[in-house]
Amino acid sequence: PIQPTLAIAWKALTLARQFAALDAGNSRSDLPPVFAHLPDSEELLVRIEHLSGIMFSFVHISGAMEGVATSPSPNSEVSLETVVVQVQLSLGKLEHWLSIHSTRISEASDVLTARLGTSSIINGFAFSLEDPLPSSPSDCQCRLQSARHFEQSVKLLPKHLQRGSNLLHTMMIDLGVALAEAVASVVRNIRLGPTLDSAECRSSLESLVNADDLLFRVEGIVEAAGHKAMCALVQADRGQLRSLAADLLVSRALLWIDGSAEAGLSESENSLLQELLEADEDAEDAEDERSELDGTPSETPVFRYVGRLGDQAMALAFAAQKGVDAVVEHEVVSVISLMASGALQAAAARFWAWPPAGLPAPDARRAVISMLTQSLDLLPPGNHFSAPCITALAPNMCAHAHLMQAELQADIVAPDKPQHKQQRIVWHLDKACSALHGNTAEVVSACPSSLLLVHIHITRARLFLCSGVGAGGKKHAEQAVEELISGCRELRRACGQDGGSRAVDAPSPAWAEAGEALLKHLRSTLRELCAKGVSVDGAAGKDRWKVLYRATLQLTSSWHLVGIPELYDSYA
Secondary structure: OHHHHHHHHHHHHHHHHHHHHOOOOOOOOOOOHHHOOOOOHHHHHHHHHHHHHHHHHHHHHHHHOOOOOOOOOOOOOOOHHHHHHHHHHHHHHHHHHHHHOHHHHHHHHHHHHHHHOOOOOOOOOOOOOOOOOOOOOOHHHHHHHHHHHHHHHHHOOOHHHOOOOHHHHHHHHHHHHHHHHHHHHHHHOOOOOOOOOHHHHHHHHHHHHHHHHHHHHHHHHHHHOOOHHHHHHHHHHHHHHHHHHHHHHHHHHHHHHHOOOOOOOOHHHHHHHHHHHHOOOOHHHHHHHHHHHOOOOOHHHHHHHHHHHHHHHHHHHHHHHHOOOOOOOHHHHHHHHHHHHHHHHHHHHHHHHOOOOOOOHHHHHHHHHHHHHHHHHHOOOHHHOOOHHHHHHHHHHHHHHHHHHHHHHHOOOOOOOHHHHHHHHHHHHHHHHHHHHOOOOOOOOHHHHHHHHHHHHHHHHHHHHHHOOOOOHHHHHHHHHHHHHHHHHHHHHHOOOOOOOOOOOOOOHHHHHHHHHHHHHHHHHHHHHHHHOOOOOHHHHHHHHHHHHHHHHOOOOHHHHHHHHHHHHHOO
């Protein structure tokens, strides 16, 4: 199995580190001839630390693969068990030999610790010749341990290799990538939802501040290594962290408005937010902003925090875009453009969910539409969709912007020109569908596209219901039901329930929200059909809506809508 083999490999590296450290403070003149072919102690230690960093990158993957059997190579005459036994015997002999020289190992550890110093990019880690392998580490812990070993390998490089060599450049990039992956694992655990309480918000803000500090260090590392493209990507990533912090605050504010939580931020939350904001502000500007926030009502500083975080997110994205040559690094520029477009779409969603107090709804709607239009302009052109991630994400982001504009138009009550409103909604929905159906990337994740399609079906159903006034009301109501049933089919595809069995739960809060919206609109539409006595095929058609309506009322979870299409098809 994977895990025991990895533990043996880590033990080999630990013993090799102790063996190499024996010669750290001595010259090579007194080495026995049997060791003459080995590299010097400095090179051995650099190699071992770098290998340790690479191995920690796979510890979490190995934990996830625990229990997976390893099949021997068909060309191998020796089984894996035999190799493991031989390696364990050799390591046992080396471990016994090192135990005899424990005093020298302790002295060598002190020499190396003094050489490496106490300062480190990662807080809470110190050099040790005996570094045990964690039994069940988290992904973030593995990434940080990996970065720590990469950092130590850089510090152990001989001085003549620390002056702009290609080896140093490669090792610095490895260190930066390990830290960036640690940040990704930290951010992945942050949860956004309608029930975000003060403790969860504070914990998430702490994670964002720590992640931003790590990215700031990564930015300095890759800039020193001369990698401008990676430096720009890291700078744009720091902007995304601020956008996520703004989303957290809006989630909290919406709870205050509903009366579900006590309004106001705690002292620790204010401190964390100011620390995040001041990381990219001059001292004078930060002091001025802090003085303006003091003594104001509870909602006012939160709204200003959201605005400042959104401004910084866009400023960092635009600064990153300007720092890269668009001709040489066109793929990097395209990725940063996607990030800038996403930050602007997130800002538009925040603005619409929590507009400024006293701002008329038409003005807020125009501001949101303006931001969404700009986000579409920021998307890279279609001929630059060369990288797989760009090919996968750009169509989804284009569809999302058009879908948001269609939903904004659908929310307009009693418009001056209803026909123009419907035409605009149809145009945006067609654009969104064209973007999604034109996405032919092999690596595209079906989940985001399917989620957008669910909301498109819901918006189309709302459009049919709004236009179903008068003689065509029955037909439009039936068309609305068909659209909502199509949305239920997307739920089934998302959880792989093509066979008709019900899923236990939604895969994410976004899918849960989509399921709730589907169930709400489906129940109301079916209730309207039953009340009007709409019949397509006589009594059988009338019973169809009653059976479907009764089935939706009996659902204990909105995610159980995956079984409704099968019932609908049985009456077709």
